Amino acid sequence: MQGDAVYARTTMGGIKPPPHKHNSLRSRIMATPIPEHLAIPIGPAPSGLSATGVKVGERVLKYQMLSRYKQAGLTGDESGQLAVPIHAPTSGIVTAIAMAAVAEASVQERLCIHLSSDGLDEALPLQSEKDYHALTPPELFQKIAAAGIIGMGGAGFAVARKLHLAAQQEVDLVIINAAECEPYITADEALIRERAVAVLLGSDIIKLACAAKRCVLAIEDSKLDAIAALEDAINSPLLENANVELRIVPSKYPAGSEKQLIQCLTGLEVPAGQYPTDIGIIMQNAGTAHAVFAAVVEGKPCISRITTLTGNALQTPKNFDVLIGTSTNFLFDLCGINRSTKVKSIVGGSLMGHELFNDDAVVNKTTNCLIAGTVEEFPGIQPEQACIRCGYCANACPVNLLPQQLYAFSDYEDSNQLIQHGLFDCIECGACDYVCPSHIPLVSHFRQSKNSINAHRLSMERSQQWQQRFQYHQYRIKKDKDQALGSKDSISAQESVEFAESFATETIAEQESFSKEKASREIAAAVARVKARRSKIINGDPDKDEPPSGDSN
Amino acid sequence: MLPLSSSWFVQIPASAAILLVSILLLSKIYHYFQCQLLAQKSLVNRINKILPQTQCGQCGHPGCLPYARAISTGEAINKCPPGGLTTLLELANLLYEPVRSLDPAHGQFKPFSVALIREDECIGCTKCIQACPVDAILGGPKLMHTVIESECTGCDLCVEPCPVDCIDMTAGTDNLAPESCQLHEARITTPGARP
Numbered sequence: 001m002q003g004d005a006v007y008a009r010t011t012m013g014g015i016k017p018p019p020h021k022h023n024s025l026r027s028r029i030m031a032t033p034i035p036e037h038l039a040i041p042i043g044p045a046p047s048g049l050s051a052t053g054v055k056v057g058e059r060v061l062k063y064q065m066l067s068r069y070k071q072a073g074l075t076g077d078e079s080g081q082l083a084v085p086i087h088a089p090t091s092g093i094v095t096a097i098a099m100a101a102v103a104e105a106s107v108q109e110r111l112c113i114h115l116s117s118d119g120l121d122e123a124l125p126l127q128s129e130k131d132y133h134a135l136t137p138p139e140l141f142q143k144i145a146a147a148g149i150i151g152m153g154g155a156g157f158a159v160a161r162k163l164h165l166a167a168q169q170e171v172d173l174v175i176i177n178a179a180e181c182e183p184y185i186t187a188d189e190a191l192i193r194e195r196a197v198a199v200l201l202g203s204d205i206i207k208l209a210c211a212a213k214r215c216v217l218a219i220e221d222s223k224l225d226a227i228a229a230l231e232d233a234i235n236s237p238l239l240e241n242a243n244v245e246l247r248i249v250p251s252k253y254p255a256g257s258e259k260q261l262i263q264c265l266t267g268l269e270v271p272a273g274q275y276p277t278d279i280g281i282i283m284q285n286a287g288t289a290h291a292v293f294a295a296v297v298e299g300k301p302c303i304s305r306i307t308t309l310t311g312n313a314l315q316t317p318k319n320f321d322v323l324i325g326t327s328t329n330f331l332f333d334l335c336g337i338n339r340s341t342k343v344k345s346i347v348g349g350s351l352m353g354h355e356l357f358n359d360d361a362v363v364n365k366t367t368n369c370l371i372a373g374t375v376e377e378f379p380g381i382q383p384e385q386a387c388i389r390c391g392y393c394a395n396a397c398p399v400n401l402l403p404q405q406l407y408a409f410s411d412y413e414d415s416n417q418l419i420q421h422g423l424f425d426c427i428e429c430g431a432c433d434y435v436c437p438s439h440i441p442l443v444s445h446f447r448q449s450k451n452s453i454n455a456h457r458l459s460m461e462r463s464q465q466w467q468q469r470f471q472y473h474q475y476r477i478k479k480d481k482d483q484a485l486g487s488k489d490s491i492s493a494q495e496s497v498e499f500a501e502s503f504a505t506e507t508i509a510e511q512e513s514f515s516k517e518k519a520s521r522e523i524a525a526a527v528a529r530v531k532a533r534r535s536k537i538i539n540g541d542p543d544k545d546e547p548p549s550g551d552s553n
Numbered sequence: 554m555l556p557l558s559s560s561w562f563v564q565i566p567a568s569a570a571i572l573l574v575s576i577l578l579l580s581k582i583y584h585y586f587q588c589q590l591l592a593q594k595s596l597v598n599r600i601n602k603i604l605p606q607t608q609c610g611q612c613g614h615p616g617c618l619p620y621a622r623a624i625s626t627g628e629a630i631n632k633c634p635p636g637g638l639t640t641l642l643e644l645a646n647l648l649y650e651p652v653r654s655l656d657p658a659h660g661q662f663k664p665f666s667v668a669l670i671r672e673d674e675c676i677g678c679t680k681c682i683q684a685c686p687v688d689a690i691l692g693g694p695k696l697m698h699t700v701i702e703s704e705c706t707g708c709d710l711c712v713e714p715c716p717v718d719c720i721d722m723t724a725g726t727d728n729l730a731p732e733s734c735q736l737h738e739a740r741i742t743t744p745g746a747r748p
Contacts, residue, residue, distance in 0.1 A: 463606035466706050469687040470608045470616060476688070 011264045013398035014252040015431045017183050017351065019222070020377075024186045024310040024317040029194055031321045032334060034090050034119060038325035039100040039112035039362045040066060042086060052097055052113060060088040062123035063301055066113050069146070084158045085148040087301040089323035092117035101361035103328055103347040103370060105154070105354045112362065115325065126299040132205055133241060137167055140209040140296060147295030148365075149302045152287030153177060154348070156366040159288055166210040166282040174210065175265060176203045176217040178226070178286035179249055179256030182349030185369040187306040188286040190319040192219070192226040196233035199286050202293030204242035206284055215244045217286070218261055220251035253351065254429040258283050260398050272425050287368070307363055309335045311372035313342035322363050328370055329359045337372055344378050346371040351430045385438040393432035393442065399425050403432040403442050410449040415456065418449055426450075597625045603643045605636040608686035609708030611660045616686065624648070634660035635707070666722040667705040668712065672697050674719035681711035681720060 042052065053068045054060060069085035092115045100112040129135070135143075145160035176199070180188045192199055200217070207215035219227060230246055233239060249255050249264050259270045262281055270276050276283055284292075287306060294300040303324055310317040315336035322331065328345065345356040348369055356370075363370075393403035401422050409417045423446060432442045601621035612632040614620040624630055630644040631653045645652045655662060670681070670690075677695040682688075689705045692698030700711075712720045 459605075460602075463604075465704075466606040466608065466687055467601075467617070469689070469704060470606070473686055473688050474616075 011255075011260055011398065012400060013396055013431065014254060014260075015396050015434050016252050017434060019251075020183045020310070020350070021186050021189070024184075024308050024319055025190060025193075025225075027316070027318045029190050029306060029319045029321055032323065032326060032331065034117050034121060034323070035326050035330050036117060037095075037327070038089055038092075038115040038117060038323060039327070040086050040089065040115060040325040041100070041102050041110040041112050041362065041364045042067065054094050054113065056094050056096060058094050059092070059118075060094060060115070061091045062088055062121055063126065063303065064088045064124055065301075084150055085146065085301075086113070086324075087148060087303050088115060089303040089325055090115070090117045091120050091122040101358040102364050103356055103361040103367045104364055105348055105352075105366075108357070108361075110364075112325070128299050129297055132201075132208070132296050135208075135296070137209050137211060140205065143296050143299075144209070144292055147291070147301040149288065149291045149295060150365050151285060152291060152305060152365065152368065153285030154366050154368060159284070159292065162282065162284075163206065163210045166212075166277050169277045170280070171210055171277055171282045172213050172280040173266070173282075174203065174207045174212045174215040175261065175281060175283045176206070176215065176244075176286055176289050177256055177258070177261055177283050178217055178219040178223075179251075179261055180223075180286075181220060181251065181253045181256040182351055182353075183253075184310050184371055185308050185349045186310070187308045187319055187368045189223050189226050190308070191290055191306045192223075192286060193229050195290060196226070196229040197236065197238050198293045199290050200230070200233055200239055200244050201242060201297065202289030202291070203244045203284075204239075205292050205296050206282075206289060207243070210282060212282070216247050216265060217244055218247045218249050218265055220255060221248050222251040253431065254398055254427070257398065257427055257429060259427070272422065302365060305363070305365060305367070307331070307367055308369040309372075310369065311342070311346075312374040312377055313338050313372035322367075324365055325362050327360050327362050328356065331363070331370065332359065332372055335372075341374045342372045343375045344371075344373040346373060346378075350378075351434065352428070381441070382439040384440050387438055387440060390437060392435040392437065396431040396435045398429060398431060399427060401426060403446075406449075407440065407442055407445055410445045413449075413452070415449070415453045418453065423449060423453070593625065597621050599647060600624050600644065603636075603640055603647065604633060605640060607635045607706040607708045609635055609706065609710060610686075611635070613659070629653075629656065631656045632659045634662055635665075637662055664724065666707045666724055667702050668700045668707070668709075669702075669721050669723045670698055670700055671719040671721065672699060674717055676717055678716055680714040680716065684710045684714045686710060 052066065054066050060066065065085050065087055067085045094113060095116045096114040098112065098114060099109050100114070101108060102110045102112070104110075129143075132140070141160045141164050144163065145158070149159045150156045151159060151162070178188050178192055178199075180186070203215050203217055217230065219230065221227075227246075227248065234244070234246065247265055249261065254260055255264060258276060261283065262276055262279075263269055266281070268279055268281075270279060270281075291302050291305070295302065304321050305324065306319055307322045308317075308319050309331050314332065315338065317335060320331060320334070332345075345359055346353045346369075347356045347361070347367060348354060350371065350373075353369070353371070387404055387407060389404055391404065394401075397403055399422070406418060406421055406423055406426070409421065410423075426443075426446050428443050428447065430443050433440075436442060597618070598621075601618050604617040604621055606617050608616045610616065611634055612620045614623060620628075620633070624644070630648065630650060631641060632655075633640055634655060641655065642652060644650070668681075668690075675692075675697050677692060677697060679692065679694055679698070681698060682690045682692060686708060687704055687706055689701045690698055690711060691701060707722065709722065712722065
C-alpha cells in the first residue's frame with residue numbers, strides 16, 4: 001500500500017460556490033423500506049420493448065435479470081439486446097411495461113418495467129468470489145457487464161465497455177473520481193465515509209481489469225471525514241494486496257470534471273476532440289468503483305445506488321441506499337418534505353442539475369442527487385441584462401475559453417468563429433453563468449449554438465446523400481433506356497464516361513485547396529474513363545460498366 | 554527576323570527561344586480559358602451545395618443541379634421552397650443579391666415531411682417508384698410498396714401519380730431540429746457572494 005495522501009496542484013479558472021453539503025451528511029446512509037411500486041427504467045440504451053425478457057404478470061425474484069442481454073456485452077446493443085442488463089430490485093409481479101418519468105438530466109421519460117413488490121424480498125442465490133486477483137480481465141469484464149453497471153457519476157456509459165476499450169488502448173493510469181465538487185451532492189462522500197474499503201477494493205479491481213500500472217483516488221480537501229476513512233482503510237490488512245494511491249485536490253467547482261481533474265493530477269491536457277484514453281488515462285466515479293466491488297466480490301448486480309436527498313424543504317436530509325426504480329415522492333416523504341415551502345425539485349447538483357417537472361419520476365442508475373428547494377435557495381431567474389465586458393467569465397472558465405466572446409459570436413450566429421474559439425470544448429459547467437453580473441444565461445446560449453451547428457452539419461450530410469442517390473437514379477434510368485433500345489455496345493460506355501464526368505465536375509469545386517481526397521477522386525474518375533474507353537474498343541458487354549464509387553461533394 | 558547568313562550556333566538557340574516563347578504564350582491562353590470554365594463550374598458547385606438536394610422540381614428544373622446552373626446564368630434565387638429561409642439567405646450572400654421573398658408561383662415554405670404509403674390500400678402499380686427521384690420506394694408490380702424513410706427527401710413527387718391516393722406526407726422524425734431549450738431553461742443559479 002502507498003503511504004500518505006499527496007496534495008495536487010490547482011488548475012486555472014473555477015468558482016467557489018457555497019457547498020450546502022453539511023445538511024445531508026448529518027446521518028449515516030440509510031436503506032429505504034421496500035416501496036410498493038417500482039418502475040425500473042430500460043436503458044440508457046434505446047432498445048425498447050424488444051429488449052425486455054419478462055412478460056406482464058410474471059413473478060420475478062430479487063436480482064433476477066429483466067432484460068434480454070447479449071453475453072458478449074462489450075460491443076453495444078444490436079437486435080434488441082441490451083449490453084447493460086437490468087435486474088429486479090426486489091421480488092414481486094410485473095404489472096406493466098410502459099413509459100414513466102425518470103429523474104435524469106438528459107431525458108424526461110423512458111420505457112420502464114413496472115413491478116409491484118410482494119414485500120417478501122425473496123432473492124436468487126449470489127455467487128461470491130473472495131479472491132478477485134485470480135480472475136483474468138475477460139472474466140472481470142464479463143462479471144461487470146452481467147451486473148449491469150453504468151457510470152454512476154452521471155454520464156452513464158457502460159463500464160464494462162469503457163474498461164474493455166481502455167484495456168485495448170493500454171492505459172497507464174486509472175483515476176477514481178471522488179472529487180464531487182458540485183454543491184449539495186454528498187453521495188460519494190457519504191459512501192467513502194462508510195465503505196472506504198469497498199471503494200478502494202473496487203478501484204483495485206478496475207485497475208486489474210484494464211491492466212493499468214497505477215490507480216489514484218482523487219478527493220477534495222474539504223471532505224475531512226472521508227479522507228480520514230480512506231487513510232484508515234489504506235493501512236488496514238484488508239488492502240494488503242491492493243495498490244491504490246490517494247491524491248487530495250483543492251476544492252473548487254468544477255474540480256471533478258473529467259478533463260480538469262486529469263489536468264490537476266497529472267498536468268496533462270486532454271486534446272480537443274479526444275478522450276482521456278488517448279493519453280493513457282481512464283476515469284471512473286467512486287460510486288462505480290463500489291458497484292464494481294459488489295459485482296465482482298459479492299456477485300451482486302447493480303440494483304441500488306447511493307442518492308443524496310437534500311434541500312431546505314426536507315426536514316431530515318440524508319443519503320439513501322435507493323433501489324433503482326423508486327419514485328422521487330416516496331423518497332421525499334421519507335425525509336419529511338414540507339410541500340408548502342418547496343418551489344423546485346432538481347435532479348443533480350444546483351449548478352449542472354435540471355429541474356424535475358414530475359415528482360413521480362423514478363431513480364435511475366445515474367441519479368446522484370435530488371433537491372427539494374425552497375424559494376430562499378432558488379430565487380428564480382433574474383432578468384438578463386447587457387454584457388458589460390467585465391471579463392469575470394473568462395477568469396472563471398476552467399477550459400480557458402472566452403465566454404463573452406463566444407456569447408457575441410453566438411448572438412451573430414457566426415459558426416466559423418464559434419468553432420475557432422473552441423465552442424465545442426465548452427464543458428457546460430455553468431461557472432460563467434454563476435459569475436456573470438448581468439445574469440446572462442451563457443451556457444444556454446452555447447448549447448443552442450452547438451445544437452444549431454450540429455443540425456447544419458447533419459443537413460449538409462443528408463443533402464449530400466440525396467444528391468448521390470439522385471445521380472445514381474439518373475444513371476440507372478439512362479442505362480435502362482439504352483438497354484431497352486438495344487444499342488448496347490457503345491452508348492453504355494459513353495454513359496459511364498458522362499457519369500464519371502458528372503462526378504468530376506463535383507471535384508472542381510475545391511480547386512483552390514488541393515487535398516488527398518480530391519486527388520483520389522480524380523484518379524477514380526480517370527480510371528473510370530479509361531475503363532469506358534477500353535470497353536468501347538473491345539465492345540465488351542455493357543453489364544460490366546459500373547458507376548464509379550460515388551463520393552461527390 | 555534572323556539573318557540567313559548567321560552561322561548555325563546563332564540559328565539553333567534563336568529558333569529554340571522562339572519555340573519556347575510561343576509554347577509559353579499558348580499555355581497562358583489555354584490556362585486563361587480553363588480558369589474561366591472552372592470559375593463557372595465552381596460557382597455552379599457552390600450554388601448546388603447550398604440547395605437542399607430534395608430534387609423536387611418545384612423550381613421548374615429537373616433537379617437541383619440544373620437549377621444551380623440556371624442561377625449561375627442569372628435566374629432568380631427565390632424559387633426553392635424546401636430550402637427555406639436559410640437557402641435563400643445563403644444564396645443571396647453568395648451572389649451579392651438582395652434578399653427577396655419566396656416566389657409564390659413555386660410553392661410555400663413548409664416543415665420537412667416524409668412520404669408514407671398506407672400499405673393495405675396499395676395496389677402495386679409501381680407509379681410512385683418511377684416518380685421517386687432518389688429511389689427511396691421499394692416494391693414490385695402487384696406487390697405492396699413502401700417508403701424507406703431515411704432516404705425520403707419529402708419532395709411530394711410520388712403523391713400525385715398514385716391512382717388510389719394512398720400516400721400521405723407525414724412529419725418525419727426530424728433529427729435536425731435543434732433540441733428544445735425548455736430543459737435548459739431549468740438551469741438554476743445558487744445565490745452567493747460573487748468573486
